[in-house]
Amino acid sequence: MRILLAEDERELSNALSAILKHNHYTVDAVYNGTDALNYGLSENYDGIVLDIMMPQMNGIDVLKLLRSNGVETPILLLTAKAELDDKILGLNSGADDYMTKPFAIGEFIARIRALTRRNTAFAPNKLTMGNITLNRENFQLSTDKASVHLANREFQVLEMLMLNPNVLISTSKFMDRIWSFDSEAERNVVWVYIAYLRRKLASIGANVEIKATRGVGYTLALIDEE
Amino acid sequence: MRILLAEDERELSNALSAILKHNHYTVDAVYNGTDALNYGLSENYDGIVLDIMMPQMNGIDVLKLLRSNGVETPILLLTAKAELDDKILGLNSGADDYMTKPFAIGEFIARIRALTRRNTAFAPNKLTMGNITLNRENFQLSTDKASVHLANREFQVLEMLMLNPNVLISTSKFMDRIWSFDSEAERNVVWVYIAYLRRKLASIGANVEIKATRGVGYTLALIDEE
DNA sequence: ACTTGTCTTTAAGGTAGGTTTAAGGTAATG
DNA sequence: CATTACCTTAAACCTACCTTAAAGACAAGT
Numbered sequence: 001m002r003i004l005l006a007e008d009e010r011e012l013s014n015a016l017s018a019i020l021k022h023n024h025y026t027v028d029a030v031y032n033g034t035d036a037l038n039y040g041l042s043e044n045y046d047g048i049v050l051d052i053m054m055p056q057m058n059g060i061d062v063l064k065l066l067r068s069n070g071v072e073t074p075i076l077l078l079t080a081k082a083e084l085d086d087k088i089l090g091l092n093s094g095a096d097d098y099m100t101k102p103f104a105i106g107e108f109i110a111r112i113r114a115l116t117r118r119n120t121a122f123a124p125n126k127l128t129m130g131n132i133t134l135n136r137e138n139f140q141l142s143t144d145k146a147s148v149h150l151a152n153r154e155f156q157v158l159e160m161l162m163l164n165p166n167v168l169i170s171t172s173k174f175m176d177r178i179w180s181f182d183s184e185a186e187r188n189v190v191w192v193y194i195a196y197l198r199r200k201l202a203s204i205g206a207n208v209e210i211k212a213t214r215g216v217g218y219t220l221a222l223i224d225e226e
Numbered sequence: 227m228r229i230l231l232a233e234d235e236r237e238l239s240n241a242l243s244a245i246l247k248h249n250h251y252t253v254d255a256v257y258n259g260t261d262a263l264n265y266g267l268s269e270n271y272d273g274i275v276l277d278i279m280m281p282q283m284n285g286i287d288v289l290k291l292l293r294s295n296g297v298e299t300p301i302l303l304l305t306a307k308a309e310l311d312d313k314i315l316g317l318n319s320g321a322d323d324y325m326t327k328p329f330a331i332g333e334f335i336a337r338i339r340a341l342t343r344r345n346t347a348f349a350p351n352k353l354t355m356g357n358i359t360l361n362r363e364n365f366q367l368s369t370d371k372a373s374v375h376l377a378n379r380e381f382q383v384l385e386m387l388m389l390n391p392n393v394l395i396s397t398s399k400f401m402d403r404i405w406s407f408d409s410e411a412e413r414n415v416v417w418v419y420i421a422y423l424r425r426k427l428a429s430i431g432a433n434v435e436i437k438a439t440r441g442v443g444y445t446l447a448l449i450d451e452e
Numbered sequence: 453a454c455t456t457g458t459c460t461t462t463a464a465g466g467t468a469g470g471t472t473t474a475a476g477g478t479a480a481t482g
Numbered sequence: 483c484a485t486t487a488c489c490t491t492a493a494a495c496c497t498a499c500c501t502t503a504a505a506g507a508c509a510a511g512t
Contacts, residue, residue, distance in 0.1 A: 022398045022413070024442070104261070106268030106402065138394045139439065151470055152441050188488095189472060195490055214480065214487060377459055414499090415461060421501060440469065440498060454512085461506070471496075478489070 001116055002026045002044060002177065006036035006059065007051040007078065012101075016049070016108065023109055026178075033057025040066045043073065044176050047116045050095075051078045060093055067094040074115040127162040130208040130222050132201070134162055146204040153178065154200070157193045161210065161220035170217035194218060227342055228252045228270060228403065232262035232285065233277040233304065238327075242275070242334065249335055250378070252404070259283025266292045269299065270402050273342045276321075277304045286319055293320040300341040353388040356434040356448050358427070360388055372430040379404065380426070383419045387436065387446035396443035420444060 003025045007013040010031070017027045028045075030036050032055040040048055040062065048066075050059035059077055066075070077098040097111055127134045131143045136159065139150050150158065156178045160169060174190045194210055201208065211219045229246055233239040234257045243253045254271075256262050258281040266274055266288065274292075276285035285303060292301070303324040323337055353360045357369045362385065365376045376384065382404045386395060400416045424436055437445045 019398075022396075024396070104264040104268065106270060107264040109402075110268050138445070139442065149439070153471065186473075188474085191488060192472075192490085194488090198489095212488065379460065412461080414463085417499060418461075418501085420499090424500095438499070456511080457509090459506105459508080461504105463502100463504085465501090467498105467500075469496105469498085471494100473494075474492090476490090478487105480487080481485085482483100 001046045002028070003112070003116075004036065004039050004045045004048045004073075005029045006031075006033070006040075006049065006054065006062070008032060008054045009051075015105075019105055019109060020112065023112075025112070031055075033059065033062050036062045037065055040071060040073065041069060042176070043071060045073050047112060048073050048075045049078065049112070050075055053080065063095055064093050076111060076115055127159065129162055129165050129220065130206065132204070132206045132208055134158060141200065141204065143204045143206055148200050148204055150200070153193055154196055157190070158197055161218065164220075166219060166221055168213055168217055168219050173217065227272045228254070229338070229342075230262065230265050230271045230274045230299075231255045232257075232259070232266075232275065232280065232288070234258060234280045235277075241331075245331055245335060246338065249338075251338070252382075257281075259285065259288050263288045263291055266297060266299070267295060268402070269297055271299050273338060274299050274301045275304065275338070276301055279306065289321055290319050300344060302337060302341055353385065355388055355391050355446065356432065358430070358432045358434055360384060367426065367430065369430045369432055374426050374430055376423075376426070379419055380422055383416070384423055387444065390446075392445060392447055394439055394443050394445045399443065 001024065003020055005013060005017055005020070005027055007016065007029070008031045013029050013031065017029050020027045028039060030039055034056045036048075036050060036054070036059070037057065039045075050062055052059040054062075063075060063077070066073070074096045075094070077095045078101055079098055080101050096115060099108065099111060123136075125136050127136065132141060133143070134141050134150075134155075139152075139155050141148050141150050141158065157174060160174065160177060171187050171190050175187065179189070194212075198210055201210070207223050208220055209223050211221055213219065227250065229251045231239060231242055231246070231253055233242065233255070236257070239255050239257065243255050246253045254265060256265055260282045262274075262276060262280070262285070263283065265271075276288055278285040280288075289301060289303070292299070300322045301320070303321045304327055305324055306327050323341060325334065325337060351362050353362065358367060359369075360367050360376075360381075365378075365381050367374050367376050367384065383400060386400065386403060397413050397416050401413060405412070405415065420436055420438070427434065427436070433449050434446055435449050437447055439445065
């Protein structure tokens with residue numbers, strides 16, 4: 001689950017970022033309106049947190065531009081008490097929720113959960129394909145015979161594949177969704193995790209495999225046995 | 227057991243807080259309506275005590291907003307005699323009980339017990355798993371061989387684990403329920419108590435263990451012996 | 453008010469496991 | 483057969499977690 005956090009006060013931004021990370025969100029932090037807009041347009045997020053007062057472009061304008069460009073990602077606006085009028089403006093402009101600063105951390109995380117819940121509401125706890133099951137709560141990958149624990153990155157890669165069975169996913173799509181934008185990591189790292197996953201899939205006797213398409217990316221498919 | 231206490235008169239608030247703590251409740255005290263609302267929305271409480279006359283937002287409004295946001299935590303309203311009419315209003319708005327000030331301490335604690343009992347009504351006095359038993363009245367953890375006393379925090383952590391056997395509980399969930407809200411350096415305290423509990427579990431020859439899942443949290447499970 | 457004992461939190465160093473890099477190998481494509 | 487893309491492994495690096503000790507809070511008794 002990936003969140004774009006647009007908040008120019010570094011201290012608050014860092015605090016919120018830490019809290020989100022502890023709650024298993026991946027966070028991209030930006031510190032001004034134009035970055036918020038650019039990153040938001042990529043549609044790689046499950047939720048966007050927008051401060052209203054920001055350098056270069058204010059949150060309301062970012063919000064309007066995102067919506068007018070067809071971005072439907074749920075958005076939570078942060079407003080200082082003095083900007084209360086903006087709230088109505090914000091909600092009219094297509095925000096899904098707002099919070100006035102200062103706020104309790106508990107409320108923040110509760111609202112983020114509510115915001116992203118709509119995406120997960122229909123998402124089952126367990127994904128299956130062929131004879132494998134991926135438990136999204138305890139990160140366990142299993143067949144009826146055996147079971148292994150997946151590390152975070154392994155889990156994220158396999159989850160993405162299982163959410164899109166038989167669909168070709170490009171290496172750069174993996175990079176965009178799973179690794180942060182500011183990551184220097186090479187494409188190679190995707191290959192490495194594909195290799196790890198293949199080994200684990202084989203070790204539990206899975207009847208699905210990760211197929212590579214040269215120059216493009218990967219697909220999760222049932223093993224043809226002929 | 228966690229209580230949110232919203233009462234703006236400091237002296238009364240402190241007194242009630244002390245009484246609750248003596249009775250093994252964890253208390254978060256707030257002194258105005260908006261804080262009461264914000265904290266209440268986090269849904270981390272087993273009961274909420276709301277004064278009606280408070281700065282910023284009165285208790286009735288807080289109550290209505292909590293209920294309209296789906297919060298079902300039991301709520302006890304405190305009203306001055308002069309505000310008697312509000313009582314009916316409060317109960318209609320979704321309060322579970324009310325008390326008129328001034329009141330006797332004994333009555334207060336009795337009502338809090340009644341309020342929180344519904345959550346514990348089906349919860350037994352003793353929790354067991356594998357060969358261990360946790361006595362929720364005297365904080366004693368025992369096997370048939372030996373027995374140790376648990377301190378408050380130790381007890382709360384283990385209780386949470388035993389109420390959810392084989393379920394992965396995140397470190398931040400522990401922080402939310404047992405400690406006040408998330409902060410970077412202090413997650414450590416959860417680790418410390420996990421360490422203490424592991425030592426005590428081992429010392430009485432328990433056949434259950436606390437397993438860690440890196441990046442996620444902890445699970446209480448029977449020890450595999452192969 | 454002082455002491456004492458108990459519980460809670462902080463701090464710091466260590467360890468294991470997770471992540472990324474790097475490098476050499478293999479297979480597909482022209 | 484040369485090139486490119488991908489695979490695999492291992493080592494380096496990084497982070498989360500474990501453990502212990504000690505400081506800090508708090509309450510009970512003197």
